[in-house]
Amino acid sequence: MNQKHQDTKAPAVEYLDSSSTDSVPGTLEGFHKQLQLLPPYRWLSQAIAGSGISARGLLIATPYLWLLLFFLAPFLIVLKISFSEYAIAQPPYTALFEWVDDIYIQVKLNLENYQLLYEDSLYWRAYLNSVKIAGISTLLALLVGYPLAYGMTRAPRHWRLALLMLVILPFWTSFLIRVYAWIGILKKEGLLNLLLLNLGVIDQPLTVMNTDIAVYIGIVYSYLPFMVLPLYASLEKMDDSLLEAAADLGCRPIKSFWQITFPISIHGVIAGCFLVFIPALGEFVIPDLLGGSGTLMIGKTLWAEFFSNRDWPLSSAVAVVLLLILVVPIVAFQKMQEKDKVA
Amino acid sequence: MKFLAKSALAAVFLAGSGTTAWSADAVVNVYNWSDYIDESILAEFEKETGIKVVYDVFDSNDILETKLLAGGTGYDVVVPSGSFLSRQIQAGVFQPLDKSKLPNLGNMWDVVSERTAIYDPENAHSINYMWGTTGIGYNVEKIAERMSDAPVDSWKLIFDPAILSKFADCGVFMLNAPEEMIPAALNYLGEDPDSHDPKIIAKAEEVLLAIRPHIQKFHSSEYINALANGDICIAVGWSGDVLQARDRAAEAENGVNVNYSTPVEGALMWFDQMAIPKDAPNVENAHKFIDYMMRAEVMAKASNYVYYANGNKASQALLEPDVIGDTAIYPSDDALGTLYITTPYPPKVQRKVTRLWTKVKSGQ
Numbered sequence: 001m002n003q004k005h006q007d008t009k010a011p012a013v014e015y016l017d018s019s020s021t022d023s024v025p026g027t028l029e030g031f032h033k034q035l036q037l038l039p040p041y042r043w044l045s046q047a048i049a050g051s052g053i054s055a056r057g058l059l060i061a062t063p064y065l066w067l068l069l070f071f072l073a074p075f076l077i078v079l080k081i082s083f084s085e086y087a088i089a090q091p092p093y094t095a096l097f098e099w100v101d102d103i104y105i106q107v108k109l110n111l112e113n114y115q116l117l118y119e120d121s122l123y124w125r126a127y128l129n130s131v132k133i134a135g136i137s138t139l140l141a142l143l144v145g146y147p148l149a150y151g152m153t154r155a156p157r158h159w160r161l162a163l164l165m166l167v168i169l170p171f172w173t174s175f176l177i178r179v180y181a182w183i184g185i186l187k188k189e190g191l192l193n194l195l196l197l198n199l200g201v202i203d204q205p206l207t208v209m210n211t212d213i214a215v216y217i218g219i220v221y222s223y224l225p226f227m228v229l230p231l232y233a234s235l236e237k238m239d240d241s242l243l244e245a246a247a248d249l250g251c252r253p254i255k256s257f258w259q260i261t262f263p264i265s266i267h268g269v270i271a272g273c274f275l276v277f278i279p280a281l282g283e284f285v286i287p288d289l290l291g292g293s294g295t296l297m298i299g300k301t302l303w304a305e306f307f308s309n310r311d312w313p314l315s316s317a318v319a320v321v322l323l324l325i326l327v328v329p330i331v332a333f334q335k336m337q338e339k340d341k342v343a
Numbered sequence: 344m345k346f347l348a349k350s351a352l353a354a355v356f357l358a359g360s361g362t363t364a365w366s367a368d369a370v371v372n373v374y375n376w377s378d379y380i381d382e383s384i385l386a387e388f389e390k391e392t393g394i395k396v397v398y399d400v401f402d403s404n405d406i407l408e409t410k411l412l413a414g415g416t417g418y419d420v421v422v423p424s425g426s427f428l429s430r431q432i433q434a435g436v437f438q439p440l441d442k443s444k445l446p447n448l449g450n451m452w453d454v455v456s457e458r459t460a461i462y463d464p465e466n467a468h469s470i471n472y473m474w475g476t477t478g479i480g481y482n483v484e485k486i487a488e489r490m491s492d493a494p495v496d497s498w499k500l501i502f503d504p505a506i507l508s509k510f511a512d513c514g515v516f517m518l519n520a521p522e523e524m525i526p527a528a529l530n531y532l533g534e535d536p537d538s539h540d541p542k543i544i545a546k547a548e549e550v551l552l553a554i555r556p557h558i559q560k561f562h563s564s565e566y567i568n569a570l571a572n573g574d575i576c577i578a579v580g581w582s583g584d585v586l587q588a589r590d591r592a593a594e595a596e597n598g599v600n601v602n603y604s605t606p607v608e609g610a611l612m613w614f615d616q617m618a619i620p621k622d623a624p625n626v627e628n629a630h631k632f633i634d635y636m637m638r639a640e641v642m643a644k645a646s647n648y649v650y651y652a653n654g655n656k657a658s659q660a661l662l663e664p665d666v667i668g669d670t671a672i673y674p675s676d677d678a679l680g681t682l683y684i685t686t687p688y689p690p691k692v693q694r695k696v697t698r699l700w701t702k703v704k705s706g707q
Contacts, residue, residue, distance in 0.1 A: 086690050089434045092412040122701065293561070293704050301701075308405045308519075309697035310412060 075323065082316035085110045093313050113317035123301065123318065127325065130298040133212065133287075134280035137219040138227075141276045142269065144220060145227035149268075150261075152228075153235040164232070167225050179218055179289050186214050186290070210292035218286040219276075226275035234268025235261070270333075278326060298322055371628040372397045374407065374418040376615065377564050378587060379473070381648035388635050394628050402564035403519060411436045411620060418620060419629035422472050425614040426522060429462035430687040437468040437618045444630040445470070447637035455654030458684065459614050469616035470633055471654030473583070473646070476674070476682060477523050477611040480570050480578045480585030483600040485513050489576075498531040498606045501579055504553045511557035514575030519561040521700035523611055524551065524579065526685050530609050537685045539692050544699065551703045561704050567591070573599040581613075582671055583651035590650070603671045605678060612682035614654070646672075 035041040084093040098106040117123045152163045170178060185191045186209040193205040208214050238261065246256040262269075284299035291297070298318065305315035377400040385396045399418070401407050404427040410416045411423075411431055423431060431437060442448060448470075455471050463469045479500060486493050489509050494500050501507060507515065518524060526536035528547035538544060559575065566578035571591035578585065585603040592599040617636065619629045635641060643661035646653045652672050659667055666672055674682065688696055 086694060088430050088690060090412050090414055090436055092434070120698070122698075122705075294706055296705060304701060307409050308403070309694070309701075310405060310409050311694060311697065314694075 075320075078316045078319055081312055082113055082320050083109045083111070084313050085112070086311050086313050091312065092310055110313070113314045114321075116314065117317055117321060122296075123298075123321075126296045126298045126301045127321070129296045130281050130283075131325075133215060133219070133297060134277050134283070137216055137223070137280050138273050138277045140216065140220045141224055141227040142273060145224055145231055145272065146269075148224075149228045149231035149235055152232055153238070160236075167228050167232075171225065175222065176285065179222065179286055182214070182218055182221070182290060183209065186217070209290065210295075212291065212295055214290040215287050215295055215297075218290045219280050219283060222286065223276040223280060226279075227272040230271040230275065231265060231268040234265045234271075238264050274330070274333075278330075281326065282322060369394045369628070370397060371395070371420065371625055371632045372399070372418045372623075373632065374399045374401065374410075374416070374421045375472075376400060376422060377402045378567060378584060379422075379615075379649055379651075381644055384636075384641055384644060387641075388632065392628075392631060392635070394631065396632070404522070415622060416620060417624060419623040419625045420617055420619060420632055422615050422617055425459060425462040425616060426685050426687045428469055428616050428618060431618075432463060432468055436620055438621045438623070438626070439467045440470070440619065440633070441630060444627075445634045445637065447634050450637050450639055450642075450655050450657035452654050452656035452659075455614065458612070459616060459654070461684065461686075462614070463616065469618040470637065472615045472617050472636065473649070473651035473653050474612065474614040475582040475651045475672075476605050477518065477527065477579070477581055477613065478585075478603060478605045478671075480566065480580045480588060480601060480603050482513075482570065482573060482576050483602050484598075485573070485576045486510065489513070495602070496604045496607050498527060498608050500577065502528055502531045502550050502554060504557065507554050507557045507577075510576045511559075514559045514569070514577075515557055516560050516562060516566040516569060516575055516578040516580070517558050518579055518581075519563045519704075521696050522685065522688070523613075525696060525699070526611055526683070527579070530683065536609070536611070536683050539686075539688055541692060541695050544692070544696065548699045548703065551699075552706075555703055555706050570601050571595065571597075571599065573597060581651075583649050586650035586669075586671065605671060605674065605682075607681070609681040609683050612679075612684055 032045075036045070080096050081093055084096050086092065087094045094108070094110075096108060098108065100106045148167075152160060152167075155163055183190075187193075188205050188207065188209065190209070192208065193202075196202045197205065208217075242260050242264075243256055246260055247253075251259065282299045282302075283297065284303050287295045287297040287300050288303070291300075302315050302318050302322070305311050305318060309315075371394050373396055375398065379400070380398075382398075385398060388394070389396055404424050407421060407423055408427055408431060410418075411421065412434060428437075451471065455474060456466055459469065459471055460466055479495065479498075481495055481500075486495060490506070493509075494506065499506055501517075525544060525547045528550045529538060529543065530536040532546055532550065534543050534546060564584075566575065566580050567584050567588045568591070569575045570578055570580075570585065570588035572595075573592070582603055582605070585601060589601040589603070592601050617633050619626060619633075623629055636645070637655060639655060639657035640661055642653050642655040642658035646658065647663045647666055650666060650669075650672055670678060687693075
């Protein structure tokens, strides 16, 4: 970690003096030179240079700026829409602010959307069902992913890179196509049923397609790499001599796994679980393609409210609540970790 | 570090400039329903005018409306159905047509224009592309096998759970279109199909929930192939789509016989209207495209291919006998009397309707 930190620092110093170097056409530097001819761009870049913002300050500000631009601003827009009213207009909702007599701003907050979320059990059940499906999928992904990651770190060193590549390789194909492929496997006349029927394991084709089971399979399959990679990263750092020492002292392998290996990898486990749980909770594609019309998930409900029902205010309210449900456990987790560090 | 800041700034501009190279001159972007055109028409239009047609399809009015209300679709010609069109005009989505650029207007048929004027006063924003009915498509043999005296020409086949349950095992599809299925259910009950009264609409909910267990899928385009392949017995669908399924089955010689019936209780008569969004990038080309579509021989070719009636009087002389002569496509005057039209729901009612539909589809 320390090593890396220094690596990034060194070139930054170098770049400070590099502004006078000749620009190479086709590079960003060259593009920047060309853009200097445009007044708004020139003003902006001069403002940045002249404002006395140091390189360090800019570096620290960048992630915040990023969050502000791509997270907070869209969220505020969604929040605004969620307090408006569905209308026949373009865009299809009423304005939140209105000028009255040119001096007053009239704010009309419509709470009906949130009230509806509370009153109509559909949304609550969709939320709870999403939490259930995402939770079980995360657990399954951990059960499948942990042995996989562990096996990878135990493999001979020269194999590891190849194994890592195999985990990443599916990403080279579109996610959508991979989910579509599961339709071919899981449907009634699909590969799975053909295989099991021919092996004589079953005599009636299984109905997996269009059920919750298909959704579990789809989610675990799609998000498994997100579980394996952080686990692999944390397990690989483990010092083997710890296990050897435990064995020397007469500790059984299973016990030393729970006493040493698992606690060391706990950060990988937590990171992996979050990386799987969070996207799975709002998942839309997998339940839509593999699940049945009875599979209730909040991502699907959100899509239907937006596209089929054209009800932007209500779907915005659904999105805001979904975000709050996600943010609360994440913040709680952060707090917990900080406490750990202090202690 | 300065370099980093510059690069970031340049990258932002680079990303922003990628989206502007879009409105080239000789293009018309058309967004129409799926399975709804003879593609040789597009090729001939391109050849004659040198205008490239970018053709994109949808299968539900809802998706089209979502895009239109968000704005900036980039489409020059879109084809919403009447009640949706009317609402979208109200929202200010469309521009009035420049009729001086549409010399073929004289070809249009007053029987249709009078009705479409209910949605679009004086037909100021739209031209009829096709019209049709929403009725029942069925597999003749499979129905007869399961029930020899099945009421195939009545909504009872669909909305009476005792009857529909007989066909659940071989597959029933229903349009994913609440604005059409709720009026159909109300019509079956003898209520006003165009009712906007939530209490009346709630009656349709009961009917739909009762038959829900026997419906395999709610989808608005898959039923064409499903009927043609003999995968399903019954589909509530659009007239021309079912007739296309009939033809596909006949071409495949797979022994599947598909038929379409307009229920005796009455059926929805709908109109798909070509219109130009306000923010269309190629307004001139859009008018050229619409005018080309109004030519008698072009419209006749289109109807002969998709088995839908059109609103073009001049084209009727050029229609194949199995199109103009088929009462499923061009109903007799008596049958025309039983057809009903619907008007858009107000926003509050619309929300109830969509909620009802979610409930019906998810079965909860």
